[in-house]
Amino acid sequence: xxxxxxxxxxxxxxxxxxxxxxxxxxxxxxxxxxxxxxxxxxxxxxxxxxxxxxxxxxxxxxxxxxxxxxxxxxxxxxxxxxxxxxxxxxxxxxxxx
Amino acid sequence: xxxxxxxxxxxxxxxxxxxxxxxxxxxxxxxxxxxxxxxxxxxxxxxxxxxxxxxxxxxxxxxxxxxxxxxxxxxxxxxxxxxxxxxxxxxxxxxxxxxxxxxxxxxxxxxxxxxxxxxxxxxxxxxxxxxxxxxxxxxxxxxxxxxxxxxxxxxxxxxxxxxxxxxxxxxxxxxxxxxxxxxxxxxxxxxxxxxxxxxxxxxxxxxxxxxxxxxxxxxxxxxxxxxxxxxxxxxxxxxxxxxxxxxxxxxxxxxxxxxxxxxxxxxxxxxxxxxxxxxxxxxxxxxxxxxxxxxxxxxxxxxxxxxxxxxxxxxxxxxxxxxxxxxxxxxxxxxxx
Numbered sequence: 092x093x094x095x096x097x098x099x100x101x102x103x104x105x106x107x108x109x110x111x112x113x114x115x116x117x118x119x120x121x122x123x124x125x126x127x128x129x130x131x132x133x134x135x136x137x138x139x140x141x142x143x144x145x146x147x148x149x150x151x152x153x154x155x156x157x158x159x160x161x162x163x164x165x166x167x168x169x170x171x172x173x174x175x176x177x178x179x180x181x182x183x184x185x186x187x188x
Numbered sequence: 189x190x191x192x193x194x195x196x197x198x199x200x201x202x203x204x205x206x207x208x209x210x211x212x213x214x215x216x217x218x219x220x221x222x223x224x225x226x227x228x229x230x231x232x233x234x235x236x237x238x239x240x241x242x243x244x245x246x247x248x249x250x251x252x253x254x255x256x257x258x259x260x261x262x263x264x265x266x267x268x269x270x271x272x273x274x275x276x277x278x279x280x281x282x283x284x285x286x287x288x289x290x291x292x293x294x295x296x297x298x299x300x301x302x303x304x305x306x307x308x309x310x311x312x313x314x315x316x317x318x319x320x321x322x323x324x325x326x327x328x329x330x331x332x333x334x335x336x337x338x339x340x341x342x343x344x345x346x347x348x349x350x351x352x353x354x355x356x357x358x359x360x361x362x363x364x365x366x367x368x369x370x371x372x373x374x375x376x377x378x379x380x381x382x383x384x385x386x387x388x389x390x391x392x393x394x395x396x397x398x399x400x401x402x403x404x405x406x407x408x409x410x411x412x413x414x415x416x417x418x419x420x421x422x423x424x425x426x427x428x429x430x431x432x433x434x435x436x437x438x439x440x441x442x443x444x445x446x447x448x449x450x451x452x453x454x455x456x457x458x459x460x461x462x463x464x465x466x467x468x469x470x471x472x473x474x475x476x477x478x479x480x481x482x483x484x485x486x487x488x489x490x491x492x493x494x495x496x497x498x499x500x501x502x503x504x505x506x507x508x509x510x511x512x513x514x515x516x517x518x519x520x521x522x523x524x525x
Binding site: 109111112113114115116117118120122125127129 | 268461462463464465466467470483484487488491494495
């Protein structure tokens with residue numbers, strides 16, 4: 092069953108994922124699955140906010156300010172990326188604070 | 189301890205045939221129960237000999253057991269990849285290799301490899317030679333020498349890397365640059381290591397035979413120097429007839445050029461985003477994706493390599509065969525230097 096993602100959802104990065112950033116792109120290397128993933132500038136920003144424990148809505152507020160988009164659009168983008176990261180087991184939902 | 193561990197010694201047995209080699213600046217002790225195989229390994233490692241690196245030499249060990257049967261690969265080991273006939277598996281303890289008449293094990297994080305050569309026939313000899321490729325590359329990785337599929341040319345202490353998969357134009361690029369006065373470290377296999385500064389990366393070249401297709405063979409006048417025909421239809425050529433070898437030792441990468449062959453008369457060279465380059469060269473460093481051993485450091489080395497280089501994409505047109513590449517690359521190298 093897909094985990095529910097809403098504005099209060101927070102995540103934790105998987106411990107066996109290596110992150111390396113290069114200018115405005117980043118690469119995630121999953122040591123267990125042996126797969127690597129590319130993140131664009133927005134994806135990299137979302138990953139960094141996941142690491143500091145930001146909730147989905149907190150991430151959306153930050154992106155809306157930084158990229159001059161609506162919070163609703165930003166939250167859709169955050170939710171979509173987090174869903175992908177969950178499917179690839181790069182992050183897991185953490186318990187709400 | 190698995191039921192299979194007793195078939196696989198975890199350290200070099202005390203067999204009397206041995207040799208000490210230096211491979212890419214790493215001290216390698218090779219042992220065997222027979223003296224026949226030592227010269228074979230020495231010849232195999234010759235392209236990597238005579239090189240010193242920045243650090244005190246790390247060490248690795250390889251034992252080759254001949255004619256004592258073939259141990260089993262544990263059924264729990266999962267398939268990882270195939271490298272020109274050598275099939276590789278891994279479990280949480282080891283990397284396992286299998287080829288014609290040969291099985292091997294590289295234990296955990298140790299710089300020790302064991303190859304068992306069951307039957308000393310021609311097929312088994314070729315299997316051993318192929319298995320040695322994967323074995324030596326992985327042992328070198330554990331000793332801090334990280335493989336990258338790339339050609340590499342050098343001049344005045346600075347080198348240019350052309351990473352790429354098979355048939356991407358790496359060898360042609362190296363030959364074209366050599367024609368323009370550059371020295372060739374390798375047309376296929378670069379080893380990266382840290383140094384001289386902690387955040388710097390240096391390159392070492394492993395040069396064996398050149399592998400070229402017909403257009404390159406003819407464009408560079410190499411037909412009379414063909415030594416053999418590969419199963420993939422490409423020709424092997426002694427590099428002594430084609431390129432001026434660079435001095436053995438460390439070189440400093442300053443430019444990375446991702447190459448793809450374009451159906452075009454003229455080549456185009458354009459700046460590439462470093463993130464894109466990093467993702468591409470990860471693809472040409474396959475062993476970082478197989479085991480977690482030193483993967484983080486390997487990725488860090490690739491990151492720092494890209495960070496220290498100017499990065500470009502080359503759409504290689506037919507003019508590469510006519511000598512256009514050195515003039516195209518020259519200006520970007522001058523900026524990087």
